[in-house]
Amino acid sequence: MKYLIDSANLDEIRALSEYLPIAGVTSNPSIVKKEGSVPFFAHMREIRSIIGKLRPLHIQVTATDYDGMMRDAEAVFRHVDEKVFIKVPVDFEGVKVIKALRRQGANVTATAVYGMDQAFMALEAGADCIAPYYNRMEALGVDAASVIGNIAGIIAHYGYETEILAASFKQPAQIDRAILAGAHSVTVAPDVLRGIFVKQVVADAVQAFSDDWTGLYGGKTLAELADE
Incomplete structure (x- = not known):
């Protein structure tokens, strides 16, 4: 069971890493947008310097086609480091990217997961982590805890090494439900992490x-x- 920070805010990452047992950092284009027009790769390198090489840093591709996503991944490896987990949305193009990156030995997180069908495909493609969107599933009327529990069951049954990195939380109780359902890790926005203690x-x-x-x-x- 691990907690990651779902943020690109340097001050929050420093503070929360000092106080809490933080296992890493995740980001996506929407999270980066909150920081304004920062020099992207320098900003990611600064996050890496805060958390160190031993804790995972997850960075999402921005292209939507296979060739573009592969180029994005190579740019991250070149300008940040090769230990970064490349976040790839689980759509038709994305699954091809996950397969290709895993063949290269890269770390890959399958993201934007809204259901078991996507998760199962990402498992077979070899993703290291799968990021089901908890709150977004609940907002669609989906039993998010059940989805995570079923994914965890398949991982255990077939012996996959993939971990569930649950994401998209709006309140601490959702984090509890995700962990109890079988999520190996959760990535949480700073305000929701702080809300645990309020x-x-x-x-x-x-x-x-x-x-x-x-x-x-x-x-x-x-x-x-x-x-x-």
Whole structure:
């Protein structure tokens, strides 16, 4: 079970990586758009410098045809590094790209997955990761947890090495459901990650502990008591 940051914001990536057990970073064209007209490859290299070479960085192709997507992948390898996971949408052209990149030994994430049929095709094409869109499936009336659970079942049954990297979350409860359904990893926007910790009952409990301690020792911390 791993948490990735679904963002290209450098400040958020630095902060969340410092505080939370973050396993990597994912991006797509819409996420990059939020950062404005940044120098793309330099920006991706900076993300790589923040997370290091051992944590995965996922970058999505922008072309929509086979030749264009292959050129995009080569550009990423050339200008960022060859360890990057190339995100490829699972459409007719994309499956051909996934097969070709895997033959080259590249890391590939099959993205824009809305159903089991796409996922099964990506599995057979050899994708390293499959990214089902949780919230977007729910918005279409699809039981997203069931989809993830069924994909996980097929992976286990046939012994695929592919991992489920669930994406598209709008609230923490969706993350919980995806993990419980069998997602190996989740990639989450910074605001939703922070939302995990916004619970009034937790804040109330922490305040009660603080009030009780202050009543006993006048607000001194354990370290201050030890120094007396």
